[in-house]
Amino acid sequence: MQQDAIAQTPLRSLDDAVERCQTLGMRLSKQRRFILELLWQAQEHLSAREIYDRLNQQGKIIGHTSVYQNLEALSDRGIIECIERSDGRLYGNISDPHSHVNCLDTQQIMDVHIELPADLLRQVEEQTGVRITQYSIDFYGYKAAQ
Numbered sequence: 001m002q003q004d005a006i007a008q009t010p011l012r013s014l015d016d017a018v019e020r021c022q023t024l025g026m027r028l029s030k031q032r033r034f035i036l037e038l039l040w041q042a043q044e045h046l047s048a049r050e051i052y053d054r055l056n057q058q059g060k061i062i063g064h065t066s067v068y069q070n071l072e073a074l075s076d077r078g079i080i081e082c083i084e085r086s087d088g089r090l091y092g093n094i095s096d097p098h099s100h101v102n103c104l105d106t107q108q109i110m111d112v113h114i115e116l117p118a119d120l121l122r123q124v125e126e127q128t129g130v131r132i133t134q135y136s137i138d139f140y141g142y143k144a145a146q
Contacts, residue, residue, distance in 0.1 A: 010096035014040040045090035045109045099137040
């Protein structure tokens with residue numbers, strides 16, 4: 001029950017993510033901290049390869065295997081976000097439940113916070129018999145002509 005409460009507390013900063021690791025008893029290795037720092041600085045969704053490349057470009061030498069293992073551990077524990085796409089996984093910092101806008105022109109994924117009207121949520125609950133506690137929506141589209 002306490003783990004559920006921990007998992008529902010939003011991560012709003014790198015410090016929150018580090019604290020969550022410690023609360024969950026995760027070892028905060030140098031490599032794990034590098035990954036967290038990068039994701040909080042980047043403010044975008046990155047592939048494991050992009051994370052590996054950026055860290056090494058910054059002089060933070062880390063192996064491919066270490067990147068993948070740390071990303072899996074952090075996403076499994078809900079400290080970072082993992083988005084499954086047809087061309088692979090993307091990782092990002094996670095702040096709280098949110099939705100995504102997927103630009104089909106640029107392949108960019110943008111985080112958006114959408115609050116659905118209460119009557120719509122009640123309608124979904126009535127149709128399914130499931131009490132909605134959180135949700136996310138994926139939007140897809142093209143850049144609007146400017």
